[in-house]
Amino acid sequence: MRVHEIAKELGLNSKDLLDQLVAMGIPAKNHMSTLDDNAIARIKASAKKTVPAAPAPAPMPAAPKVAEKTPAPPAPVQAPVAVKAPAPAPVQAPAPVPAPAPKVQAPPPAAEPASDGKKVIILKGPIVVRDLAGLLGVRPNQLIAELMRLNVLASIGEQIEIKDAARIAEKHGYTIEREKKVEHKPLPKKETPKQEEDKEKAKKEELRPPVVTVLGHVDHGKTSLLDRIRNTSVAKGEAGGITQHIGASTVKVGEKSITFLDTPGHAAFTAMRARGANMTDIAIIVVDAQDGMMPQTQEAIKHAQAANVPIIVAINKMDLPTANPDKAKKQLQAMDMTPEEWGGKTICCGVSALTGAGVPELLEMILLQAEVMELKATPNDSARGFVIEAQLESGMGPTAHLLVSNGTLNVGDVILCGPHYGKVRALINDHGEKIKSAGPSTPVKCLGLSGVPDAGAPFEILKSEREARDAAEARKAENKLTQLTAPKRASLATLFEKMKENKDRVELQLMIKTDVQGSLEAIDHSLKQINSDKVSLNILMSGVGNISANDILLASASDAIVLGFHVSIDESASKLAKKEGVEIRLHSIIYELIDQVREAMAGLLSPILREKVISHATVKQVFNISKTGIIAGCLCTDGRITSRLKGRVKRAGSVLFEGKIGSLKRFQSDVGEVKEGQECGILLDGFSAYAEGDILEFYEVERITQTL
DSSP states (O other): BBBBHHHHHHTTTTTHHHHHHHHTTTOSSSSSSSHHHHHHHHHHHHHHGGGGGGTTTTTHHHHHHHHHHHTTTTHHHHHHHHHTTHHHHHHHHTSSSSSSHHHHHHHTTTOOOOSSSSSEEEEEOOOOHHHHHHHHOHHHHHHHHHHHHHTTOOOTEEEOOHHHHHHHHTTEEEEEOOOOOOOOOOOOOOOOOOOOHHHHHHHHOOOOOOOEEEOOTTTSHEEEEEHHHHTTOOOHHHGGGGOOOEEEEEEEETTTTEEEEEEEOOGGHHEEEEHHTOOOOOOOOEEEEEEEEEHHHHHHHHHHEEEEEEEEEEEOOSSSSSSOOOHHHHHHHHTTTGGGEEEEEEEEEEEEEEOOOOOOHHHHHHHHHHHHHEEEEOOTOOOOOEEEEEEEEEEEEEEEEEEEEEEEEETEEEEEETTTEEEEEEEEETTTTTEEEEEEEEEEEEEEEESSOTTTEEEEEEEEEEHHHHHHHHHHHHHHHHHHOOOOOOOOOHHHHHHHHHHHEEEEEEEEEESSSSHHHHHHHHHHTOOOOOEEEEEEEESSSOOOOHHHHHHHHOEEEEEEEEEOOOOOHHHHHHHTTTTTTSSSSSSHHHHHHHHHHHHOOOOOOEEEEEEEEEEEEEEEEEETTTEEEEEEEEEEEEESSSSEEETTEEEEEEEEEEEEEEEEOEEEEEEEEOOOEETTTOOOOOOOTTTTEEEEEEEEEEOO
């Protein structure tokens, strides 16, 4: 019998039983270890001896006496403190006197003089020309003229960078400084002892469902296996039968639950797989019983190992007559992942997604592994977790698929996720039902964010909407600063400068629009893996949403190709693309998109021209024919001479002329080919100075397509 079976029979936890076995000197590696009859007898005998100890809880009545004594003293002492503690609030109320506000706003128009006598203006980031003119006390038209002298073109309502504003301000006796960033940290609030005690009681940890990620090679049956578990048909609706997005669902197994993350299996979604492994508790590696391990399977295993995630191998397609599970196990052993039945620690389960065989055993192994790991969370705490996927949906606005890792997410909570915030308007579970709250390890769709967050971004719950807004604005300002230091968005001027700098470098310009953020990251990651010394790939802009007219304008200005993945084209954008001659390519399968980009990069390379010498001929006699002109009577010494070849005239080792064959004759007739050893008459277009003994060399030019 296995350890977990004996534990279930004795009503014990598998981990506790393993500890007892170690204490008794019985070797057992994990809950899947097999024990002999002697060991089983010792365990059962030990369990019977411990049964009489059960009446020990009889002294429990003494506990109420202690409990009765303990609450009595704190009651009179803490009650006054709890009542008086909030009393200082009225004293602190006058503290936020509006006086500091004028001090913060005053420096721009009338700042205090600095040590060098100049006035100081403090800015958070880029400033509008109109506002800068007001701070400097000059007319906007005058400021625009000064900016033009500095080669900065900006209208009255446009923003200019801080460095340009500093150059203008210096001429007017001002110094511009950047406002120091203050990191977002919730202010600690004093709580009474009673409140702290209640808070600690409420934050008791409880067991939570395991989060399982399914990884593996494309077409090895990951999604089909989840179909069998969830009783869905996701694979039938996917383009090419390949999962294009990350999905999450919760499955009930008896009284327990398991949360599954379904990640795409194609190699192009490496970034998605890595993020999925980092968000999971257990990784299921699906291996085809026929094909065995593939490069993408090994890659998935490395991601799980790097994240220190326990691995369970599901050998799929066991129903096929050609199934060879030992092949996969040997390959696992070569990767230092010896299966349990071969004396190792790696759990292997043979399953069939088609028939459902072995699936219950796989679910039991997942729950046993989770039981050993003792996964816990605090349901009564504020929710936090990660974004599984995010997109912009018509009628709903920005939506994000969240995985709650700790706490409980409720409708009405104020959520902060990257530079976006909002109040949770609605929560929708994986069955499309609206729910009021989502606990630990629960995937849920959230509505109410101000924008589309990045996939994999962490989220947290704050106490007030104002606090969340301030934190989001601070993060936006930080992102703007990084964008200002990064290369500017492509324009005609910047493109011309790049062309001057890289005259010999061929560059393919791309714009990418996808339906969800996760696909965008995957495509971007895959395209960056295309290495070439001859062609460089430049992604001008990437984003989530349909292809718009603004995208076409930027593509037209930069001579870029627009790639769309699971998106449509706006009507105005379609008309504009035809007018501007912008090429748009729409795709629904990731690897087709990558292949087309690779072909487009190769198409930019000029073909290599290579000469191939076909034949030679020697001039034996020169004829002057009145209507035709001067013709060289030749003998073909090697190869074949055809009328489509080019020829060159050589005399004493020097080339006198190169050109096309104008006429090729045998006797009085025009011919298309002359073989070796035959005599012929040859006329090259544009040449007539033949001499006896000249060598005519004939060749063709091959066009060889370059590769990356």
